[in-house]
Amino acid sequence: MPQMNMVQAINDALRIAMKRDDRVVVMGEDVGRVGGVFRVTAGLFDEFGDERVIDTPLSEGGIIGAAAGMALYGMVPIPEIQFSDFIWPAYDQIVSEVAKYRYRSGGEYPCKMVIRTPVGGGIRGGHYHSQHPEAQFIHVAGLKVVCPSNPYDAKGLLLASIEDPDPVLFFEPKRIYRAAKGDVPEGAFTVDLESAQVVREGGDVTIVTYGAMLYECLDAAEKVAGEGVECDVIDLRTLWPIDVTTLTESVKKTGRVVIVHEAPKTCGFGSELVSLICEKVFYHLQAPPKRVTGFDTPFPYTLEMEYLPLSHRIVPAVLETARA
Amino acid sequence: MKRDRELLYDLLVVRSVEQEIARRYSEQQMRCPTHLCIGQEATAVGVCAALRPEDVVFSGHRSHGHYLAKGGDLTAMLAELYGRGSGCSAGKGGSMHLVDLSVGFLGAVPIVGSTIPMAVGAALGFLLQKLPRVSVVFFGDAAVEEGVTWESIDFALLERLPVVFVCENNLYSVQTPLSARQPAGRTIAQVAAGHGVETESVDGNDVFAVQRAARAAVDRARAGGGPTFLELATYRHLEHVGPNEDVSLGYRSAEEVEAWRARCPVEHATRVLLERGELDASELDELRRRILRDVRHALELARDAPEAQGSLLSDVFASTVSPIDGDQR
Numbered sequence: 001m002p003q004m005n006m007v008q009a010i011n012d013a014l015r016i017a018m019k020r021d022d023r024v025v026v027m028g029e030d031v032g033r034v035g036g037v038f039r040v041t042a043g044l045f046d047e048f049g050d051e052r053v054i055d056t057p058l059s060e061g062g063i064i065g066a067a068a069g070m071a072l073y074g075m076v077p078i079p080e081i082q083f084s085d086f087i088w089p090a091y092d093q094i095v096s097e098v099a100k101y102r103y104r105s106g107g108e109y110p111c112k113m114v115i116r117t118p119v120g121g122g123i124r125g126g127h128y129h130s131q132h133p134e135a136q137f138i139h140v141a142g143l144k145v146v147c148p149s150n151p152y153d154a155k156g157l158l159l160a161s162i163e164d165p166d167p168v169l170f171f172e173p174k175r176i177y178r179a180a181k182g183d184v185p186e187g188a189f190t191v192d193l194e195s196a197q198v199v200r201e202g203g204d205v206t207i208v209t210y211g212a213m214l215y216e217c218l219d220a221a222e223k224v225a226g227e228g229v230e231c232d233v234i235d236l237r238t239l240w241p242i243d244v245t246t247l248t249e250s251v252k253k254t255g256r257v258v259i260v261h262e263a264p265k266t267c268g269f270g271s272e273l274v275s276l277i278c279e280k281v282f283y284h285l286q287a288p289p290k291r292v293t294g295f296d297t298p299f300p301y302t303l304e305m306e307y308l309p310l311s312h313r314i315v316p317a318v319l320e321t322a323r324a
Numbered sequence: 325m326k327r328d329r330e331l332l333y334d335l336l337v338v339r340s341v342e343q344e345i346a347r348r349y350s351e352q353q354m355r356c357p358t359h360l361c362i363g364q365e366a367t368a369v370g371v372c373a374a375l376r377p378e379d380v381v382f383s384g385h386r387s388h389g390h391y392l393a394k395g396g397d398l399t400a401m402l403a404e405l406y407g408r409g410s411g412c413s414a415g416k417g418g419s420m421h422l423v424d425l426s427v428g429f430l431g432a433v434p435i436v437g438s439t440i441p442m443a444v445g446a447a448l449g450f451l452l453q454k455l456p457r458v459s460v461v462f463f464g465d466a467a468v469e470e471g472v473t474w475e476s477i478d479f480a481l482l483e484r485l486p487v488v489f490v491c492e493n494n495l496y497s498v499q500t501p502l503s504a505r506q507p508a509g510r511t512i513a514q515v516a517a518g519h520g521v522e523t524e525s526v527d528g529n530d531v532f533a534v535q536r537a538a539r540a541a542v543d544r545a546r547a548g549g550g551p552t553f554l555e556l557a558t559y560r561h562l563e564h565v566g567p568n569e570d571v572s573l574g575y576r577s578a579e580e581v582e583a584w585r586a587r588c589p590v591e592h593a594t595r596v597l598l599e600r601g602e603l604d605a606s607e608l609d610e611l612r613r614r615i616l617r618d619v620r621h622a623l624e625l626a627r628d629a630p631e632a633q634g635s636l637l638s639d640v641f642a643s644t645v646s647p648i649d650g651d652q653r
Contacts, residue, residue, distance in 0.1 A: 029497065029498070029500070030497070030498045030499060030500045032500075032504070033499075033500065033504070033575065034498065034499040034500060034575060037498060055500050055504045055505065056505070057466070057469035057505045057506065058436055058437075058466035058467070058469045058470065058497050058505065059469045059470055059471065060470075061470075061471060062469070062471070085435070086435060086436075088435075089437075089470065089471075089472070123357070124355045124356050124357070124418065125356070125357055125418075126356060126357075126416075126417055126418040126420060126421055127416075127417065127421055128420070128421075128433070128434050128435055129357065129420075129434070295636060295637060296640065297636060297637060297640050298416075298640070300416040300636060301356055301407055301415065301416055301417055301418035301421070302355075302407030302415045302416065302418075302631065302632045303415075303416065303632060303633075303635070303636045306636050307636060
C-alpha cells in the first residue's frame with residue numbers, strides 16, 4: 001500500500017473524483033497552474049484542463065457564489081478557500097445560500113459542493129493564517145463539517161464528502177499537511193461521514209478531539225498512562241453531523257471527559273460537546289467535563305505555542321479529571 | 325513634498341532593509357511569513373512623500389515599505405518580525421500585521437481588500453470632524469477582484485471623501501497572473517474610471533512621477549475634491565512570500581523578470597540624480613554605507629530585544645478580562 005502524506009492523499013482523492021465524474025470541478029485562487037499554495041491541487045490542471053480546474057479571481061464571495069450556481073445546475077464544484085481565515089467574505093454565500101437551498105426549496109434543490117480549506121495554527125502565520133473557525137459553520141444548519149487527522153481519513157472522507165448529497169465544509173489541518181504520513185489504499189474508498197474513531201482505548205478518561213490536535217492528545221494519553229491513567233482518545237473526524245454514539249458510549253464507560261480543540265474556548269465546538277454529553281449521559285459523569293482549547297484571544301504570532309492546546313496543557317487536565 | 329534626493333534616500337533605506345531581512349531570514353529567528361517589497365519601493369516612497377505626518381495609511385500583506393515610508397520606526401518593525409515585545413504590534417502580529425498609530429500607519433491586514441473600506445471610513449471621520457487629513461490605502465491588483473473594493477469606492481465618491489486608492493499592480497496574485505484573473509482588453513484604471521472615480525495610471529517604478537501623481541491626488545482630496553484612484557505599474561523581484569528568487573517555479577519567465585529588473589525603481593532614481601549631478605558616486609557609496617550600518621544596527625537591537633512573553637491574554641479588551649481567564653490555562 002502506498003505511503004502518502006495529507007497533501008498527496010487529498011490530491012489523490014480529487015483526481016479519482018474528477019476522473020470518474022465529469023461534473024466535478026475544482027476552483028479557487030491559485031489552484032490551477034500553480035497547484036494551490038500548499039500544492040494540494042498540483043497536477044490536476046495539466047491532467048483535466050482549465051475548464052475543470054479553474055483559477056478564479058481573488059474573490060471568495062464570488063467563488064462560493066459561483067459554486068452555488070454550478071451546484072444548483074447539477075455540477076459538483078469543489079471550491080478551495082486558500083486559508084480558512086479568508087473565508088469570511090464568502091460567509092454570506094455559505095450561510096445564506098449554500099446551507100439553506102435544500103430546505104427552502106422543500107428538498108428539491110440541494111446545493112451539493114465540497115468547500116476545501118486549510119485550517120489551524122502551527123505555521124507562525126499569526127492572526128489571519130491560523131484560525132480554526134469550525135464552530136461558526138457547525139452553528140449554521142445545513143452544512144456538514146469534516147476535519148480529518150491523517151492521510152487515510154483525508155482521502156476516504158473527501159471522497160465520501162464528494163459523494164454526499166449535501167454541502168460539506170472540509171477543513172484540512174495545515175500543520176500536519178506533510179507531517180502526517182501513513183498507508184493509503186490506491187483507488188476509491190470512503191470513510192463514512194458521521195463516524196468517529198476510537199484511536200486509543202482506555203477506561204479512565206475520554207479525550208475527544210479532531211484534526212491536528214489528535215497527535216497532541218495521543219502524546220498526552222501516552223504520558224498519563226505512565227501515571228496509571230488510561231484514556232479513550234476519540235477522533236471525531238466528522239464534526240457535524242456528529243457520531244453521538246461513539247462519544248456517549250465512551251463517556252458511559254469512563255465517566256470522565258476532556259475535550260481538546262484549537263479554536264477559542266467560549267462558544268467553541270467543545271461547548272456543544274459538553275452540552276450533548278450532559279444531556280445524554282449526565283448521570284454517568286463522575287467529574288466535571290473539561291475543555292483544553294485555544295484562548296479567548298485573536299490568534300497570536302510568537303505566542304502560538306502558548307495558545308495551542310498542546311500536550312503539556314492536556315496532561316494536567318486529564319490527570320485532574322481522572323482524580324476529581 | 326520631498327526633494328528628489330530625499331526620495332532616493334528613502335528608496336535606498338527600504339531596499340536595504342528588505343535585502344537585510346532576506347539575508348537573515350534563513351537564520352530562522354524571524355519566523356513569520358514575510359512578503360518583501362524589493363522592486364516595489366517607489367510606490368510606497370513616492371506616495372508617502374506626498375503626505376503629512378497626520379495623514380493616514382492602510383496596507384496589506386506586503387507592507388514594510390509603506391510602514392517605513394510613512395515614518396514607521398525601523399527597529400520596532402524589525403522587532404515585530406522577530407516577535408519581540410518591543411515590536412510595533414507587541415510581537416503578536418509579525419510581518420503581515422504592522423500597525424503604528426503614532427505615525428498614522430493605521431494598519432496592515434493580509435486579508436486582501438479588507439482595509440479599503442477602513443480607509444474610506446477614516447476619510448469619512450476626517451470629513452465629519454473637519455480635519456484636513458487624507459487617508460491612503462495601498463492594495464494590489466487582486467484587490468480589485470473583491471466586491472468590497474468597489475462598494476468602498478462608490479461610497480467615497482458619494483461622500484466626496486479625502487481618500488486616495490493606490491493600486492500597486494505587480495501583475496501577480498501569489499503566482500497567478502493578471503491575465504488568468506481579470507478579463508483581457510481592459511486595464512484596472514479603466515475599471516476604476518468606469519466607476520466615476522478620478523483615475524491616473526503612473527509608472528510605479530518612477531518615484532518622481534509617483535510623488536507628482538500622489539501629490540495631485542492628495543491635494544485634491546484635502547481641498548474637498550474627493551477620491552482618486554492611482555494605478556501604479558510595478559513588479560516584485562522576489563517570490564510572493566519569503567526571501568528567495570523564484571524564476572525556477574516557472575510561473576513567470578526569466579526574460580520578464582530581467583526586463584523588470586532593468587526598470588528597478590532604486591536604480592532609476594539613482595541614475596536620474598547622478599545624471600543631473602545632484603549626487604556623485606562617492607556620495608552615493610557613503611550614503612549606502614551609512615544606511616546599511618543603520619539597518620544592521622536596528623536589526624541587532626531588534627534581535628536582541630526580549631521576546632514577547634506572558635502577554636497572551638492581555639489587550640483582548642480594554643480593561644476587563646474574560647470571566648473564565650482563571651481556568652483557561
